[in-house]
Amino acid sequence: MRLKTMLAFACLGILTGTSLPETGPLPETKPDTEDTQPTPSETPVPQEKPAEKPAGEKPAAPADAEQAPDETAPAEEKTGEMQGPPKPPLTIASEPEDEHQECEKELQAMGAVFKDVPRIDDGNGCGIDKPISLTEALPGIKLKPEGTIRCQTALALAHWMKQSVIPSGEVALKDAGPIVTINQASTYICRLRNNATTGKISEHARGNAVDVASFTFQDGTVVAVQPRKEDSTLTGAFQRAVSAAGCLYFTTVLDPESDANHEHHFHLDVIERHGGFRYCH
Template sequence: MLPRSHLIILFAALLCSAAALPERGPLPLEKPQTLEKPKALEKPETAEKTTPAEAVPGKTDGGTDAAKDKDKDKDKDKDKDKDKDKDKDKKSEAAPDIKPDVKKTEPEKKAEPVLTIEPEIAADHATCLADLKALGASFKEVERIDDGQGCGIDKPILLHTVLPGVALAPEGTMRCETALELARWTKDSVLPAAKAALPDAGPLTTVNQASSYVCRLRNNAATGKISEHARGNAVDIASFTFKGGKTIVIEPRDEDSTLSGAFQRAVTAAGCLYFETVLDPGSDEAHEDHLHFDVLERKNGYRYCR
């Protein structure tokens, strides 16, 4: 048994604790606390975010970091690709006119026609020479002309006189066909018109030419088509000289009411009966001081007379 003094102390302690209890109602129960799961058993947050393709066997947190690094590398690669695309765009914008120029010049070089001297049929040439002699023209045959670039005459002649007593000054090199039409025009049109319009001037003695064969482009231009003069098909008439000393110069005469004006207009109009092309001072500035005649053949027998 406990000593009596110990019992008295125990009893006094019981009385004190009973006095501290509330007067009504039961004692409140403490709210149960939920047990925390051990961290080791919790599912890692990265496991939910990591896709099967990103998961690396045998790695935990290190695998997620590697995946993030791969994503960053992919982003960098995308940025590099974008920068390359921008550089390409800048280069294409910086030189937009270079490629079109190459495309334009190449087809032009390929499309350039090869100019050659047209051969003349021997039989036709012989007939032309015979007809020219029959009209009384004087000339001589000269060697074939080939100046390159399509300039030249296969069977050229050097014409001295157009008709008996009517000189060509200076002498002109041309094809026989050109000389023949010049002689016919002079005989059938110029002589009758001069006799009617200029009876006091006397017989025609000289047809003054400004150009026969010459290797050049049309109207002496720097670019364009080759002139018919370069093929021996053309002759330019600058004036007419008569035995009495009078000279009729070719000039703009559309409003000239004199007999000289009538003479020029008459022989110009008649020129289209013999030549396929007739250009006078009224056609353009390049022909203000001469008549251009040529025998260029056109489709369906078309003639250009202005």
């Protein structure tokens, strides 16, 4: 027991005589380099990954890529839009002499009354290379007033009258007698379409068009071209029939159902389109 007590005191003395160092080893200072990491407050915030575009969608063009103008934006918002080179002045289409002579022979054979008039050149594309002045589209059917047009326009008018308008009139207004007059509102005139101040040149300015305002029958009955979509009479049927048949002979037919500009006449023209396309409304 005494031996155990002496050993305990000895251990205690050893423990009390030992102490920790006042300071521990200091960490080494890192050298000052460009690779020094930023402090937490300086750490850049990671940017979000751009959303993936659906399959098939074209990637956005680079900022410096040439962009097409926004066709949906108002004209006043399209700034800096490059303009193309100025268009050359419009010229009068030439008519081959052999084709013109062939047309006049066919027109004469149908009994039309007309005469050749000097070439018309009013500038800006207005004019007719080989114009004619048409007095009667068919024997006994006058064009009032007489109109200056191309032979091809007169020929289309004669065929339309002979094969469609006259037969339709005989059925719809048989008591009025035959048609004796085509009352026209316009043949050749130098202007833009629909008398606008800007836009494309009218086919009237090329001699390709005639506007028909009404038909006069032998007994004095006048059938005016007017809105007749809901007209259930024979007169209404007559107008709708001759309007529909017009596209067999003309490449453009606009009637009172087309728009406000044609409420009181047929616009008939022979403009040439690719593939024989025709516009009839």
